[in-house]
Amino acid sequence: xxxxxxxxxxxxxxxxxxxxxxVYVAGVTSSAAGGIVGQTRDALAKIDGYLAQAGTxxxxxxxxQIWLKDIDRDFAGMNAVWAEWALPQAMPTRATCEARLxxxxxxxxxxxxxxxxxxxxxGLVSES
Numbered sequence: 001x002x003x004x005x006x007x008x009x010x011x012x013x014x015x016x017x018x019x020x021x022x023v024y025v026a027g028v029t030s031s032a033a034g035g036i037v038g039q040t041r042d043a044l045a046k047i048d049g050y051l052a053q054a055g056t057x058x059x060x061x062x063x064x065q066i067w068l069k070d071i072d073r074d075f076a077g078m079n080a081v082w083a084e085w086a087l088p089q090a091m092p093t094r095a096t097c098e099a100r101l102x103x104x105x106x107x108x109x110x111x112x113x114x115x116x117x118x119x120x121x122x123g124l125v126s127e128s
Contacts, residue, residue, distance in 0.1 A: 007053060016054050021116045023054040027067070027109045029101070036068075036077040039107045044085045047112055055120025058085070061092035065111040071098035074107055 008015035017024045028046050030039035051057050066082075068074045075096065086092075092112075101109055 008050075016050055018054055018116065021120075022062070023051065023056050023114045023116055025050045025054075025112045025114070027111045029103075029106050029109045033105075036074040036107050037081055040078045040081040040110075041085075043108055043110050044081065047110060051112070051114055054114070054116065056114045056116045058114075059087055059090045060115045060117065061086075061090065061112055062115055063113040064092050064094045066094065066096040067099040067101065067109040067111075068096065069098070069101050069107045071096065078108055 003019070005018040006014035006016070007018075013026050015026050017026075025047060028043045028050070030042035030046075032038045032042035048058065051060075066078065068078060078096075092114075099109070101107070
């Protein structure tokens, strides 16, 4: 067993880090144009893919941080999409804050931490 597994790494970050049975997914933004509903759906779909790469899924979420460009304008729209995506029987801890995001067109960024499924294989120590 390796101590730390890093996936999809570059000079600034690793998209996924696995330590033991804990999976950390770096902040995920949307590449979709449009409003908060479309951007939230796109970011959550990407998160589904990253969790699958790490041997887990949204039923094993532990903690979520959601960063909105404009919390007054976008909180309800983001929450509507969240309610469609999140599993009621497996809600993680969650915080939602307003922040200046990395590019003006970005409306939401989501960071998740999850537990891996029992028996999931971690793979290489470092994978780009």
